[in-house]
Amino acid sequence: MKKKFFANKLIYLGTCLLFFNQIARAQTDMDAIMMGKNRFCIGPMYSYSSWKNYWEGSLKRDNQNLGTVSTQMFGLMGNYGISSKLNVLFSVPYVKTRATAGTLHSMQGLQDLSLFVKWMPVEKEMMGGVFSLYGIAGVSFPLTDYVADFLPLSIGLHSKTASARVMADYQAGSFFVTGSATYVLRDNIKIDRTSYYTTQLHLTNEVEIPNGGNFNFRTGFRNERLIAEAIVNNWTTFGGFDITRNNMPFPGNKMNATTVGVNLKYVVLPKKHEVSLVAGGNTTVAGRNMGQSATVYGSVFYVLDFTRKTKSSDQPAKTN
Amino acid sequence: MKKTIILTGLFIAAIAIIFVGCSKDIVGRTDNTPALSPANIDLNAGTWKPVLLTGPTEFTVAAPIATNTPDYIAQVNEIKSFQANLTNEEKTMVKYWSAGAVLRWNEILRELVAKHNLPPYQNDDGTYPFPNANNPLAYPQFPFSNPPYAARAYAYVSAAQYDALVAAWHYKKLYNRAAPYKVDATVNVLIPQSDLPSYPSEDGVVAGVAVEMLKLLFPGDQDFIQQKAEEHKRARIISGANVRSDIEAGEALGKLVAQKFVTRARGDRAGAAAGNQAAWTKLETDCLARGETPWYSLELPRRPPMLPVFGKVKAFLFDSLTCIALRPAPPPPVNSQQMKDETEEIYQLIKNPTRERTRIVHFWADGVGTYTPPGHWDAIAAEDFITKNFSEVRWARNMALVNMALGDAAIVCWDTKYFYFNPRPTQLNPNIKTLTGIPNFPAYISGHSTFSGAAAEVLGHIIPERAKAYNDMASEASLSRMYGGIHYKSDCTVGLVVGKNVGNFAVQRARTDGAE
Incomplete structure (x- = not known):
């Protein structure tokens, strides 16, 4: 019983999906799904995010000189199982931004490479279900010399990051809940100008990007073919400053956002190739110095199995 | 399992090193400026x-108390x-x-x-x-x-x-x-x-x-x-x-x-520089009467033009007639082939901006929320003056020369802008998107170019060995406005010349103020 259940969880791969709203981040590093040993899940993804209203500090407003600001993301994501308890993940997004009104130029380019190691040290039966605990560590760094200081049209903040996350998951039958908390350390960045004003004048091109925390809660239905979940996510910077009245946003701003959304994953070809489709969306319900964005995304994932046939102890069992 | 733990341990150690090794302290360029120790106290x-x-002696300073009095000792x-x-x-x-x-x-x-x-x-x-x-x-x-x-x-x-x-x-x-x-x-x-x-x-x-x-x-x-x-x-x-x-x-x-x-x-007329609805309308009708296309604000809702009467402010280095004499000849007519070509030039530049051109745009943008182009030139001046060990009075004299030139450059530039009232590139071709905010005033002549020409002229006189560097900076600042999609070539080249002409008044003053 126990073994079978574990297998179910491992089976259909790393739902590799990326959530993007100004801060691109891989979502597989935030779900309680591990790839089996020597299995590699990879796939393209696309997301579209847009906002018309934004929070200038805590004041919600629109801007006729921006209209609607949209962000499109074309990404490639992958998740490899070193073992069933240790996975590595990556994501590489290409980002394109645009404003429908005003004169500001759109921006596009290859953004940041993210790498994560995901470790599941604890997996226990408990109260008729299974409890598991994860530790996830990640780094990200910009792949190109893109412009950070052109918000809200910059494609990213150009900051190197390191993150550490703890995550807990409980599954009983097909019902599950997952919660995680992440601390993200973000490095200072260099901008093209030689001075800037925050709450005081800085005579340097170096800008402090405040560290941040991400808090993610997800719950719903999960079996070997289908995941249907509701997600609440909160991103909070520890520090930073508010956009002053009618000023432009700046990479060193305080930036907070709470989103609610749904995520679906369906395995199309469970027996042969393990192709799965992922789709989802979310909307921003609260924020500070960020756009009130609504996001939709979709992706297709394919699992490659590098397991030698003779050594199949970690290979997931087929359940149907 | 052991391998897993070792691998994870290594990874956590690597992350920990990143966390510890990453200092967020930022040092400003003048934070550690050494104490001023003038090479020459300029006693005279x-x-x-x-x-x-x-x-x-226009204002009297009373004689100080003697250094042997109880008050001084206190x-x-x-x-x-x-x-x-x-x-x-x-x-x-x-x-x-x-x-x-x-x-x-x-x-x-x-x-x-x-x-x-x-x-x-x-x-x-x-x-x-x-x-x-x-x-x-x-x-x-x-x-x-x-x-x-x-x-x-x-x-x-x-x-x-x-x-x-x-x-x-x-x-x-x-x-x-x-x-x-x-x-x-x-x-x-x-x-x-x-x-x-x-x-x-x-x-x-x-x-x-x-x-x-x-x-x-x-x-x-x-x-x-x-x-x-x-x-x-x-x-x-x-x-x-x-x-x-x-x-x-x-x-x-x-x-x-x-x-x-x-x-x-x-009493220098700056208080009236914002104008009023009647003045704003007159700028437009006067321009139409000349058979030209008037500027309009590209902001939504349309914002009244920035300080249209600033050109009437009293200058430091010359009188109001000189100010008018410094005003350049008109820009190419909007319907001329030259203006069409210049607009197309900006469209071609902005269509696929390179990273280096964008860097130049942002380096010199000095837009909303910054200390403006005159402030940027003050920063350039100040950081060079630091290396010169000037006395306070010479610091002040040199800063005054630079800033009077910049202030008067603003007056001449704004006079020119509202005298001709000609449109920005994006007004003539809405496909021209910009890499920085479009300033809310007419194009001709470029403010950045005028400021930069003026500052470079004065600074090149004060620190002659840097004259070429200042001119190069001024040219780059001027070009940045074309790269940004907000100025035509004429705005920039003429702006630099007008700036230099204004700066020259400060240079003439410097030659005769008794400090050289």
């Missing part, structure tokens, strides 16, 4: 030609009691202010400009509110320190500091009261020693001017300004550079000189 600067004062003891238990905060304060009074107050002024360089948000009916100097803290706060406002502010503060220091140097030489550490050898000196007489204190003068001028220019920031002035004065006493009476005499002189500049400022 009391004879230099002031800008507005009739002479160095003042020396004040220094000693400060020094007996110095806090780290006080040491930091001394270090900060000893880099130079003119430098630090210029930086403070730049900070205030950046803070207030924000266009007001529109009213519900699509009109725009205007800041009110008599109610500076109400939204929109006074001032909106846009480039012309800022250029004028830098010019007034710098020129007033210069005049006040010329007067101070006169009295220093006249009264020849030595610094406290020369009177009493037991006083610690936390700054480089100098043979310059200490009464009246040059630091007191500069702080006094700043406080008085900034009451006019940034009336809503009095608490911040007063706090800086108090720190400044205290730092000089703590450091042993001055006794309290040096500071007080300097401050009083600075305030008197500044009041003369304030009186001038109140």
